[in-house]
Amino acid sequence: DTEVTQTPKHLVMGMTNKKSLKCEQHMGHRAMYWYKQKAKKPPELMFVYSYEKLSINESVPSRFSPECPNSSLLNLHLHALQPEDSALYLCASSRRSRSSKDTEAFFGQGTRLTVV
Amino acid sequence: QKEVEQNSGPLSVPEGAIASLNCTYSDRGSQSFFWYRQYSGKSPELIMFIYSNGDKEDGRFTAQLNKASQYVSLLIRDSQPSDSATYLCAVIRGNYGQNFVFGPGTRLSVLP
Numbered sequence: 001d002t003e004v005t006q007t008p009k010h011l012v013m014g015m016t017n018k019k020s021l022k023c024e025q026h027m028g029h030r031a032m033y034w035y036k037q038k039a040k041k042p043p044e045l046m047f048v049y050s051y052e053k054l055s056i057n058e059s060v061p062s063r064f065s066p067e068c069p070n071s072s073l074l075n076l077h078l079h080a081l082q083p084e085d086s087a088l089y090l091c092a093s094s095r096r097s098r099s100s101k102d103t104e105a106f107f108g109q110g111t112r113l114t115v116v
Numbered sequence: 117q118k119e120v121e122q123n124s125g126p127l128s129v130p131e132g133a134i135a136s137l138n139c140t141y142s143d144r145g146s147q148s149f150f151w152y153r154q155y156s157g158k159s160p161e162l163i164m165f166i167y168s169n170g171d172k173e174d175g176r177f178t179a180q181l182n183k184a185s186q187y188v189s190l191l192i193r194d195s196q197p198s199d200s201a202t203y204l205c206a207v208i209r210g211n212y213g214q215n216f217v218f219g220p221g222t223r224l225s226v227l228p
């Protein structure tokens with residue numbers, strides 16, 4: 001089972017709304033990621049959680065707030081977004097090991113976010 | 117210099133031919149290399165990973181790694197129209213950690 005589940009699949013929100021994206025995996029992976037992908041561009045790393053602790057924040061604006069309540073769940077809280085934040089938001093997970101091997105990442109199907 | 121570079125394509129090959137996709141990276145400390153396939157509107161799907169110099173084969177796919185040249189490639193034999201997609205090269209920054217960096221992707225079109 002290499003499934004990463006993201007909800008919702010589609011989300012339309014206004015610039016004053018607060019919403020959350022959810023991600024879940026049951027593969028025992030201890031590293032989880034949020035990526036943002038604009039059309040015809042590669043995924044851009046936003047955040048990495050390792051053993052439920054935030055390990056990488058790629059200078060993401062504070063209107064994006066990640067949360068990792070346990071080893072299987074990852075949330076991305078959204079507040080006061082701008083239209084340019086419209087994109088596909090991808091969650092991924094991977095095993096966490098001391099060596100860089102065995103670290104292939106598996107992606108969820110993504111949430112297509114539109115900010116109006 | 118970008119961390120991971122790929123030809124954006126499109127790369128067009130006839131059905132049954134070999135498609136060759138190339139990727140270069142700038143961080144000499146990188147140890148782990150991945151190829152993902154992404155269909156339009158879908159999420160990336162892992163095809164291959166390679167850690168050691170040389171070739172690694174899996175079905176119709178062969179990944180090749182040359183760390184001295186900082187070069188990794190993906191060969192697709194007997195290309196099928198269903199292989200038409202964007203192929204993303206990904207590298208983990210440095211030799212430790214979870215920081216995946218993606219190249220811009222190469223769009224492959226396999227013509228029937």
